[in-house]
Amino acid sequence: MSIIKNIIIALLVILSTSPGYAAKLHSILIGxxxxxxxxxxxxxxxxxxxxxxxxxxxxxxxxxxxxxxKTFTIxxxxxxxxxxxxxNDDVVIFYYSGHGYRTENKDPISPWPVLFFSWEEDGMxxxxxxxxxxxxxxxxxxxxxxxxxxxxxxxLAPLFKVGAKAVPDLSTMVDNYKxxxxxxxxxxxxxxxxxxxxSYGNRIEGxxxxxxxxxxxxxxxxxxxxxxxxxxxxxSIKNIHKDIESYxxxxxxxxxxxxxxxxLEIK
Numbered sequence: 001m002s003i004i005k006n007i008i009i010a011l012l013v014i015l016s017t018s019p020g021y022a023a024k025l026h027s028i029l030i031g032x033x034x035x036x037x038x039x040x041x042x043x044x045x046x047x048x049x050x051x052x053x054x055x056x057x058x059x060x061x062x063x064x065x066x067x068x069x070k071t072f073t074i075x076x077x078x079x080x081x082x083x084x085x086x087x088n089d090d091v092v093i094f095y096y097s098g099h100g101y102r103t104e105n106k107d108p109i110s111p112w113p114v115l116f117f118s119w120e121e122d123g124m125x126x127x128x129x130x131x132x133x134x135x136x137x138x139x140x141x142x143x144x145x146x147x148x149x150x151x152x153x154x155x156l157a158p159l160f161k162v163g164a165k166a167v168p169d170l171s172t173m174v175d176n177y178k179x180x181x182x183x184x185x186x187x188x189x190x191x192x193x194x195x196x197x198x199s200y201g202n203r204i205e206g207x208x209x210x211x212x213x214x215x216x217x218x219x220x221x222x223x224x225x226x227x228x229x230x231x232x233x234x235x236s237i238k239n240i241h242k243d244i245e246s247y248x249x250x251x252x253x254x255x256x257x258x259x260x261x262x263x264l265e266i267k
Contacts (some may be wrong), residue, residue, distance in 0.1 A: 008036045023089045023182060024141070025060040027051050028080050032098030032118055033068040042206030043146060044068060046214055051093065057177035058219070060091065072098075074117050074124045081132040091140045091181055095130050096205055100147025102195065111195050111261055113149040130189060139185045141265070146192040146207035148199045169222070176221040178185035180229065185264030188229065209260050212239035233262045 009214050029047050031040035055062045065080045067073075086092065100113035101123065112126040126145050184248065192199040192209035201207035216236040220227050237260055248255050 002129055019023070023058075023060045023091060024063055024087060024210065025058075025091045025093065025181070026063045026065075026084055026086060026138070027055060027093045028065045028067070028077075028084075028095070030067045030072065030077055030094075030096045030098070030115075032072055032116075034072065034118060035098070036203050039099065039201040039203050039206035040068070040097040042203065043095075043201075043210045046206060046210065047095050047097075050217065052093075054177060054181055057174045058164075060181065070119065072117060073119055074122060077115075077124065078128075078132075079119075081129060084133070084136055085260040086136040086138045088137060088139060090138045092136075092138045092142070094133060094143045096126070096129075096145045096147060097210060098147055099151055100145060100191075100199070101152045102149055103152055111149075112189065112191055113145055113147055113193075115145060115147060119136050124142075126191065130187075134187065140181065141186070142188045143188075144190040144192075144210075144213070146199060146201070148197070148211045149191055149193040149195055150198050151196055169173075172224060174219050176223070179227050180221070184229065184266050186264070188262065188264055188266065190233070190257070190260065190262040192260050194261045197258055198256075200256060201259055208243055208258065209236070209240055212236045212243065213259075215239055220228050229264055229266060233260075236260065 002191075006267070029044050031044040032038065033041040033044065051064065052067065054060065067076050067080060084092065096115050099116040099118070101116060102113055110125075110127055111211060112130070114125050115124040116123050126143065130143055190213075192207060199207065199209060201210075205211055213232070213236040216232045216239060219235065220232045239262060240258060244256060244258055
C-alpha cells in the first residue's frame with residue numbers, strides 16, 4: 001500500500017510541475033442577456049461549457065469573468081481587461097455576444113466592430129480589447145465578437161437597428177485540445193460578420209456564428225486529423241453558409257447574408 005501511495009504522490013508532483021499544468025486560461029465572457037431576442041444568454045452558457053471542457057482536457061486552471069445583466073457595461077469590461085494578471089504561458093479568451101455596429105468615421109483599416117452596451121447606450125471598439133490584451137503578452141489570445149458589423153450614421157450611433165443575430169475518443173480529444181490551447185502561441189481575432197453586415201441569431205439557439213464555431217471546434221477536437229485553427233474557422237464559415245442558404249431557400253422574400261471574418265497570427 002505504501003508503494004502505491006508513493007507512486008501516486010510522485011505522479012502528482014510530476015503533473016503539477018509540468019509546463020502544461022502551469023498555464024492558466026483567462027476567460028472574459030460578455031453578453032447582452034437583457035435582450036432576450038438575440039440569444040446572448042444561450043451563447044454565454046454554451047461558451048462556459050466549452051471553457052469547462054478546455055479546462056478538463058488541457059489541465060489549465062481557469063480564471064473566469066462573466067459580465068451580463070447590470071455588469072454588462074463598458075466600465076466593467078475595461079476593468080476586467082485591465083485587471084488581467086497574465087503569465088507568459090497563459091491563454092486569454094475574450095468573447096462578446098450582443099449588438100454591434102460601425103460608423104463611417106471608424107478607422108477604415110480596422111474590420112472589427114464596435115460593441116454596443118445597452119445599459120449605457122454607448123459603444124466600445126473591439127480594437128480596444130485587442131490592444132489591452134496584446135499589451136499583456138499572453139501566449140495565445142482568442143478574441144471573438146458575435147454581433148452586427150453594419151454601418152450606422154454618426155447621428156444615430158449607437159441607437160441602431162435591433163436585428164437578428166458519436167461519442168468521441170477521450171485520448172484524442174485531450175491531445176487535440178492540448179495542441180490547440182497549450183502548444184499554440186499568438187493572436188486570433190474574430191467578428192461574426194464583415195464590414196457593413198448584420199449578424200443573426202435567436203433566443204433558442206443563440207448567435208448563428210457562435211453555434212457554427214462551437215460545432216466546428218467540437219468536430220476538430222474529436223477528429224483523428226491534426227487539429228488546425230485555420231481549419232476550425234474555415235469550417236465554421238462553411239457551416240454558417242449552409243444555414244444562411246437554407247434560410248434563404250425557406251424565405252425567398254427575405255434574403256440575408258453573413259460572412260464572418262477572422263485574423264490568425266499564430267505559430
